[in-house]
Structures are given as C-alpha cells and as structure tokens.
Amino acid sequence: MYDLIADQLRSAKKIVFVTGAGISQESGIPTFRGKDGLWRNYDPMKLATIDAFYDNPKLVWEWYNDRRRNIFAAEPNLGHKAIAELEEFVKVVVLTQNIDGLHQKGGSSSVLELHGSIVKIKCTVCDFKDEIFTEFSELPPLCKCGNILRPDVVWFGEGLPQDVWQEAIIHANSCDVMVIVGTSLVVSPANTLPIYAKKNNATLIEINPDETIMTSDMDSSIKSTSTVALPELVSIFKRASKM
Numbered sequence: 001m002y003d004l005i006a007d008q009l010r011s012a013k014k015i016v017f018v019t020g021a022g023i024s025q026e027s028g029i030p031t032f033r034g035k036d037g038l039w040r041n042y043d044p045m046k047l048a049t050i051d052a053f054y055d056n057p058k059l060v061w062e063w064y065n066d067r068r069r070n071i072f073a074a075e076p077n078l079g080h081k082a083i084a085e086l087e088e089f090v091k092v093v094v095l096t097q098n099i100d101g102l103h104q105k106g107g108s109s110s111v112l113e114l115h116g117s118i119v120k121i122k123c124t125v126c127d128f129k130d131e132i133f134t135e136f137s138e139l140p141p142l143c144k145c146g147n148i149l150r151p152d153v154v155w156f157g158e159g160l161p162q163d164v165w166q167e168a169i170i171h172a173n174s175c176d177v178m179v180i181v182g183t184s185l186v187v188s189p190a191n192t193l194p195i196y197a198k199k200n201n202a203t204l205i206e207i208n209p210d211e212t213i214m215t216s217d218m219d220s221s222i223k224s225t226s227t228v229a230l231p232e233l234v235s236i237f238k239r240a241s242k243m
C-alpha cells in the first residue's frame with residue numbers, strides 16, 4: 001500500500017489536504033458522526049442552525065462555550081504536525097471543515113477554514129466582527145450596537161464564505177494529489193472538493209479508519225487513524241523525494 005502511495009507522491013508539486021473532525025479526534029475533540037460523535041447525542045437542528053439560534057441563543061451559546069473551552073485547551077497532534085512538516089518538501093494547502101484552528105497551531109501556513117472558526121464572532125445585525133479567546137461572562141454576548149453576537153461559523157442551511165470557497169475550488173482544481181483525512185464526506189459542498197481534484201487527474205488518497213461514501217472513488221485508501229498514517233505518509237514522501 002505505502003509503496004503504491006510513494007509512487008503517487010514522487011512527482012507531486014502541490015498537495016491539497018481536505019480535513020474533517022477525525023483529524024482532531026486524537027487531540028480530544030469529538031467528531032460529529034463517529035462513535036462518540038456530537039450528533040449522536042445532540043440534535044444539530046437545535047444547535048447549529050440560525051432558527052435554533054434565534055429560538056434559544058443562550059442554549060446555543062452555552063454549547064459553543066463548552067466547545068470553545070475544550071478546543072482552546074486542545075493541542076495539535078502528530079497528524080496536524082505531519083501536514084505542517086510536509087511544507088518543507090512540497091507546496092501544501094489545507095482545506096478544512098474544522099473550526100478548531102489546530103492546523104494553524106500545528107504550523108501549517110496555508111489553511112482555508114471552510115466552516116469558519118470558533119474564535120471568531122460576528123454581530124447578527126451590524127458589520128462588527130472580532131476574535132475572542134476568553135470566556136464570555138454573559139450569554140448571549142451582545143454587540144456594542146445592542147444586538148446579539150453569534151459564532152462566526154457556518155451553520156446548516158448557510159452558505160460558505162464565498163471568497164474562501166472560490167479559493168478552495170482553485171486549489172482543488174490545480175493539485176496533483178489530494179489527501180482526504182478524517183471526514184465522512186457527507187456534508188456539501190466540502191464533499192465536492194475531491195470531484196474537482198479528480199477532474200484535474202489528481203490522485204486521491206483517503207485516510208480514515210472507517211469506510212466513507214467515497215472510499216471506492218479513491219486511488220488509495222489508508223484504513224488508519226491520522227496520527228499513525230500522516231507521519232508515515234510524510235516519511236515516505238521524504239524517501240520518495242530523495243529518489
């Protein structure tokens with residue numbers, strides 16, 4: 001398996017990683033649909049839609065506050081760090097559905113956050129935006145204009161930030177290799193990125209301990225966790241680039 005992947009990586013000039021919750025699972029951040037996934041215990045329609053937010057902003061903010069606490073305490077794992085290390089050898093771009101900032105904390109310099117970021121907040125009415133790393137004393141927090149602030153993340157039914165998405169498509173369209181790590185690939189439009197890459201004849205490599213709905217479309221599928229597979233991938237890339 002890894003020999004085949006070494007062949008696929010040898011001539012790569014640009015590698016795009018598409019990542020999801022699974023890459024941060026080994027940093028202690030739960031996935032959404034995995035074994036202890038958040039959506040197994042919580043109803044996304046009550047916590048991750050604009051209607052749910054207006055129905056009960058305090059409840060949604062309490063949930064985000066808990067997640068903020070957990071994420072701020074988390075450290076990047078060997079998987080995040082391996083992706084960052086790869087930048088020494090080849091152009092690397094990370095397109096992530098995660099809002100936890102762990103790729104940047106792990107050293108990656110080119111990260112597009114498709115679903116926003118948990119440190120960012122914005123006003124529901126005016127143009128105010130900010131990054132807040134501390135806890136909110138009152139929930140829901142209010143903007144200077146008097147209206148409610150919300151997490152600057154993408155909720156179900158909302159569009160992705162268009163500038164970020166357009167840039168993501170450009171990278172997907174122009175990579176030689178796309179590595180898809182820790183995502184179930186059930187959420188659109190992020191799950192169309194491998195299709196853009198395939199149209200450009202890129203090699204698709206999936207890293208996931210479980211099958212996904214697109215496993216059979218991959219050129220290679222590594223059935224392993226990201227802290228095991230990504231350092232291995234980097235070391236075979238190092239060997240391949242010396243040949």
Ligand code: OAD
Nearest residue numbers: 020021022025031032033034097182183184187210225226
């Ligand atoms: P999911 O929870 O849907 O999928 C996580 C994937 O990670 C699963 O396929 C797991 O098998 C895999 N996995 C679990 N542990 C892993 C590990 N240690 N190493 C590698 N893979 C592992 O998460 P996403 O695909 O990221 O959106 O979910 C996509 C979007 O759905 C999220 O961004 C979020 C959610 O609703 C919004 O909130 C808008």
